[in-house]
Amino acid sequence: MAPKxxxxxxxxxxxxxxxxxxxxxxxxGIVQESLGHIPVIGLEGFTMKYYRLIISQKYFIKSFLYSxxxxxxxxxxxxxxxxxxAYAFVMCQSKSIQRIVKKALQFxxxxxxxxxxxxAMILLNQTGFFARLLYxxxxxxxxxxxxxxxxxxxxxxxxxxxxxxxxxxxxLFVMNVMARIGNTYGDVARSLGSGSLTILRKIYLxxxxxxxxxxxxxxxxxxxxxxxxxxxxxxxxxxxxxxxLYSLFIHPDLxxxxxxxxxxxxxxxxxxxxxxxxxxxxRFVLKGRAG
Numbered sequence: 001m002a003p004k005x006x007x008x009x010x011x012x013x014x015x016x017x018x019x020x021x022x023x024x025x026x027x028x029g030i031v032q033e034s035l036g037h038i039p040v041i042g043l044e045g046f047t048m049k050y051y052r053l054i055i056s057q058k059y060f061i062k063s064f065l066y067s068x069x070x071x072x073x074x075x076x077x078x079x080x081x082x083x084x085x086a087y088a089f090v091m092c093q094s095k096s097i098q099r100i101v102k103k104a105l106q107f108x109x110x111x112x113x114x115x116x117x118x119x120a121m122i123l124l125n126q127t128g129f130f131a132r133l134l135y136x137x138x139x140x141x142x143x144x145x146x147x148x149x150x151x152x153x154x155x156x157x158x159x160x161x162x163x164x165x166x167x168x169x170x171x172l173f174v175m176n177v178m179a180r181i182g183n184t185y186g187d188v189a190r191s192l193g194s195g196s197l198t199i200l201r202k203i204y205l206x207x208x209x210x211x212x213x214x215x216x217x218x219x220x221x222x223x224x225x226x227x228x229x230x231x232x233x234x235x236x237x238x239x240x241x242x243x244x245l246y247s248l249f250i251h252p253d254l255x256x257x258x259x260x261x262x263x264x265x266x267x268x269x270x271x272x273x274x275x276x277x278x279x280x281x282x283r284f285v286l287k288g289r290a291g
Contacts, residue, residue, distance in 0.1 A: 034261035041254045050262040063241040067224055068274065070155045070240060074162035075220035075278065081163065082170030083212060087200050089171070090178045102175075108168035116161040117232050124149040124157050150233060157233045158240075162226075166219040173215045177208040209286045217279045224271050241267060 032038075035046040054060055089101055123129045131146035140146055150157040181204060205212070223229075230240035231247075239247075245267060248260040 030261050030264055033258055034265045036258045038257060041257065043255075043258065050258040051266070053259055054263050054266060059239065059244060060241075062238045063244055064270065066155070066238040067230075067240045067242065070158055070162070070230070071220045071223035071274075072278070073155075074159045074166060074223045075216050077159070078163045078166030078170055078219050079212065079216040079282075081167045082215070083174055083205075085167070085171040086175035086178050086208075087204060089175050090181075090204070102172075105168040105172050105175075108164070109172060111165070113161065113165055113226070113229055116164050117229060119164070120150060120157045120161050120233065124160065126150075151235050153235050153238070155234065155240075158229055161229050161233065162219065162223045166223075170212070170215040170219065173211050174208050177211045178204050181207050205286055209283065212286065213279050213282050216282055217275050220278045221271060221275045224274065225267065 032046075034050060035048070036043050036050055037046050085101070085105070089098060092098055092101075121128065125131065126143050126146045126148065131140070131143050134140045134146060135143060149160070225242055227242040227246040231243040234240055234243050241263075245260065245263050248256055248263060251260070
């Protein structure tokens with residue numbers, strides 16, 4: 001008879017094996033195609049030339065650095081806002097305000113990313129809501145005076161969408177952890193003369209650091225690999241690597257498939273490594289803040 005501790009693992013073993021077969025098989029097929037072995041379209045043998053071709057492209061380094069900038073900025077901003085909202089929620093004494101905030105966050109969480117893109121288009125465009133508001137109030141003389149926030153090289157529109165969607169996600173998860181901490185530690189700290197920021201830094205951040213790191217890393221990973229937001233709102237140059245990958249996927253020339261798969265494998269490997277680095281740096285920052 002299996003020990004009690006191993007029973008939960010045995011119960012999830014069938015679904016793990018099922019997903020492992022499907023996902024593992026897909027990964028093997030992608031790696032095989034990235035090495036140029038696609039008999040269906042007449043490509044035989046294995047070669048690394050498609051990886052060398054990707055690396056030799058001028059866009060490669062620039063697009064990856066651009067994607068890292070977008071993912072880092074979106075994850076950091078969403079994390080800061082999410083933690084601030086979660087802490088304010090826990091400190092708030094009004095149950096009605098807490099219910100309103102929680103409902104608003106839940107509504108923001110369930111909205112699809114395409115809705116975020118649509119909102120960015122109607123709010124941040126040079127002919128959008130904010131530009132017209134500033135024009136009608138006399139702050140700007142013409143719509144062209146409004147800064148380019150969509151399709152711009154600084155990717156403000158893209159970052160805004162990821163922050164808009166990522167902040168509720170982080171806030172809700174961190175909020176649940178902070179709510180379980182209770183007010184005992186905070187009351188003791190206040191009795192010793194600690195302020196709200198000190199309580200956040202010394203008590204709430206260390207005790208909720210794991211949830212902050214995991215949720216922030218998820219936002220970073222999604223912003224790095226997501227294609228729809230990057231593809232629809234990116235500038236002509238530079239282009240995020242995920243948007244470039246999507247362009248290769250929809251390319252009508254079948255001989256581009258090995259190059260597409262090679263870029264997919266590279267994005268996966270480099271993306272996993274970057275998520276690890278990001279989570280390590282975030283853990284270091286949180287420990288430093290807690291120290």
